[in-house]
Amino acid sequence: MKKQKVLLLGVYGMEVVECGGALAKNAQNGGESFASIMLSKENSKPQIRKAADVLGVTVNFTDFEMGNVDVSSEAKEKIIKVVREVRPDIIITQDPEHSFHDLDPDRRQAMITILEGIALAGRPYALDKLPGLDPHPIPTIYYMTPHQPNTVVDVSDVWNLKNEAMSVLESQMEFSGQHFEEALSDSNLENLVPGFSKLPNNYEKGRAVHKALDHAVHVYHGLATHGHYAFAEAFRREGNFHLDELIK
Structure with a gap:
């Protein structure tokens, strides 16, 4: 490669x-x-x-x-x-x-x-x-x-790294925790993250929702749409793929 x-x-x-x-x-x-x-x-x-x-x-x-x-x-x-x-x-x-x-x-x-x-x-x-x-x-x-x-792109082998990296974005997680709590009803949040109301602060709330979202999105692109991977990141390539021959 x-x-x-x-x-x-x-x-x-x-x-x-x-x-x-x-x-x-x-x-x-x-x-x-x-x-x-x-x-x-x-x-x-x-x-x-x-x-x-x-x-x-x-x-x-x-x-x-x-x-x-x-x-x-x-x-x-x-x-x-x-x-x-x-x-x-x-x-x-x-x-x-x-x-x-x-x-x-x-x-x-x-x-x-x-x-x-x-x-x-x-x-x-x-x-x-x-x-x-x-x-x-x-x-x-x-x-x-x-x-x-x-x-x-198959990211199954680096899935734990992605989660670890997301966890250190403390300011973003705190912002997200406050945002999600304002944007969704209590029942929606509990369905999305069981025990959400008992989480101690905005960081934990934001991190919990992001974990749920990230899991859903990456499984959707990796496996749920007749895919071949447990977790995948989605991209759109600009322009055509130029290949010497077809690839599987």
């Missing part, structure tokens, strides 16, 4: 874990896995770094401003710099369709900025502003957690 460089261009940080199975497997197979995160609060960065360490991923932060992501030259140059420095074979990023339906702030502008950055990274653009970084041709792109996947 060819040793590959895989780069995740993420927005908030939890993406490191959401596609962490593919990143971890690449690292375990002798490849290099990287993640670059656009928006992350200072108190979340150590948690994201710790999750990345669990998965064997090298992570950095481009420090965009929350609520002010735009498609300026400066914004695109941040993405270009990362792509040209890493020179990946594969880029993973958010699904364009999903990003426009998701009402997390900055997702839509981030998507345009990421794709423009990837496109310009392969052209002789901003060479004077990024000396020593030659253009890097557009790599293969996979969109993570898409509405309409065309690819699934």
Whole structure:
């Protein structure tokens, strides 16, 4: 198997874990896995770094401003710099369709900025502003957690690593615990996580719901849809697969 460089261009940080199975497997197979995160609060960065360490991923932060992501030259140059420095074979990023339906702030502008950055990274653009970084041709792109996947990756062997990495995202779990408690009825929460009301804090509540969600989603893509794996991550490859011959 060819040793590959895989780069995740993420927005908030939890993406490191959401596609962490593919990143971890690449690292375990002798490849290099990287993640670059656009928006992350200072108190979340150590948690994201710790999750990345669990998965064997090298992570950095481009420090965009929350609520002010735009498609300026400066914004695109941040993405270009990362792509040209890493020179990946594969880029993973958010699904364009999903990003426009998701009402997390900055997702839509981030998507345009990421794709423009990837496109310009392969052209002789901003060479004077990024000396020593030659253009890097557009790599293969996979969109993570898409509405309409065309690819699934077996993550059964690294399932425990994904769970461990998710557990260290304490700020996200606390936010999720509060969100789920406000969004769902008591009976729904008890059906989803028996004993939910007895969990002691928002972290435990968020972690419990994420475990239930992650288990359901990964089993669905891995086994439930006539699949071959216990747990799988879903992706949508940009463009056609180009094969020398058909593969099973």
